[in-house]
Amino acid sequence: MSDTESVYERDRVFWLSIVRNIPAMVFVKEASELRFELFNPAGEALLGVSQADLVGKNDYDFFPRDQADFFTETDRKVLAGKSVVDVEEPIKTPHGERWLNTRKVPILDAAGQPLYLLGISLDITERKQAEAALVDRNRKLEEKEAELRRALDQVLAIEGMVMTAARAAETAQGIVQALDAGDTARARSLAVQLAQEAQRTPG
Amino acid sequence: MKRATWNQARLEALIVGNLDAAKVSDAVANGIRRLNLDVTFTKEEASDVLDAMCNEPGTIGIAARFAKVRLVLMPDD
Numbered sequence: 001m002s003d004t005e006s007v008y009e010r011d012r013v014f015w016l017s018i019v020r021n022i023p024a025m026v027f028v029k030e031a032s033e034l035r036f037e038l039f040n041p042a043g044e045a046l047l048g049v050s051q052a053d054l055v056g057k058n059d060y061d062f063f064p065r066d067q068a069d070f071f072t073e074t075d076r077k078v079l080a081g082k083s084v085v086d087v088e089e090p091i092k093t094p095h096g097e098r099w100l101n102t103r104k105v106p107i108l109d110a111a112g113q114p115l116y117l118l119g120i121s122l123d124i125t126e127r128k129q130a131e132a133a134l135v136d137r138n139r140k141l142e143e144k145e146a147e148l149r150r151a152l153d154q155v156l157a158i159e160g161m162v163m164t165a166a167r168a169a170e171t172a173q174g175i176v177q178a179l180d181a182g183d184t185a186r187a188r189s190l191a192v193q194l195a196q197e198a199q200r201t202p203g
Numbered sequence: 204m205k206r207a208t209w210n211q212a213r214l215e216a217l218i219v220g221n222l223d224a225a226k227v228s229d230a231v232a233n234g235i236r237r238l239n240l241d242v243t244f245t246k247e248e249a250s251d252v253l254d255a256m257c258n259e260p261g262t263i264g265i266a267a268r269f270a271k272v273r274l275v276l277m278p279d280d
Contacts, residue, residue, distance in 0.1 A: 152272050159219075159269045166262045167221065 025100070025121040028107075031114040034058050034075050046123060048094035064092065078104040079114040088124065099128040168197055207243040208280040211235060214249050217270040222262055230256055230263045250274055 019026050025043035029036055035058050039051040047054075049062060059068035070089065078085045085104045090097050100121040107116040171194045178187035211231055218227050234252035235244075244252075253274060256267035 149276060152276055155272050156269065156276075162265060163219075163221070163262065163269070166265045170261055 022120075025119070025123075027119045027121075029058070029075065029117045029119070031079055031106075031116055034072060034117065037116065043121070046093060046095075046098065046121075047091075067091065075104065075117050079106050079117060082106050082108060082112070082114065098123055098125045100124065164197065164200070168194060171197065205245040205247060206280055207241070207245050207248075209244050209246060209249040210242060214252060214270075217253075217273050218263075218266045219269075222266055226263065227266070230259055230267075246274070246277075246279060 019038070019040050022040060023042050025046050026038070026040040027036060027043055028038040035056055036054045039049075039054045041051075044050050044054075047062065054062070059071045062068075063071065074085070074087055074089075083106070086101065087104065088099060088101050090099050101124045102119055102121040105118040105120075106114050107118055109115050171190050175187050175190045175194070178184070178190060211228075214235075215224075215227055215231050218231070231252065234255045237255060238248065238251055240248055240252070250271065253267050253271040257264055257271065259267065
């Protein structure tokens, strides 16, 4: 092996070992037919497919048609736009549906033509589930609040009656106190007041 | 940040039920004094005043309970 080859091999091992140990799915597709060229172990674990089975194939070999269409369309847009794109996408895996946040990066040649598409995907399923749970929790809280407001409106609806009864009780207590004190004039006055209040509409 | 948009007059206006205005004013002023509140205070502090007034005997205590319900139903300023 020449010195140049040795340096190249050392660099290749170095970069591959990084890619292999990143705890996020990393994949590379060639730009023309979007066939997989590289797939790391985190991706293998996520999709339940080995790199050996994946290399040379495209999304249509692994995903339902509508999903493969979506991935391919996004990939084509990234390559055509020649800019990095972040997408959140659900995928079907052997472990059920998972949500991925995927950064898609076009890798261009010296002339600016797309050579590869690099993808780096983070599994954000737990975050998505937490967000959905929060939305659900907020909706339930809003329902509870509306229920509580209706109940409090009902409480306020009887305010007039309760206050009328409370005032009557106070007046009756005043009558008793006046009688105990021998003040019949005051007792009579309060009794008249009580009778008048009883005539009024509650509230 | 809670805004101090409440004062004694605004709190008194929450208490209804054909009560003697002077009696209501005294009760509210006592509640504010007991809690050492400034001239203006927050909705939460207004709620604390009404909570204290709920312990008053007779119609004032009952009216304070309804006023508390009314306060809870009011949107924040």
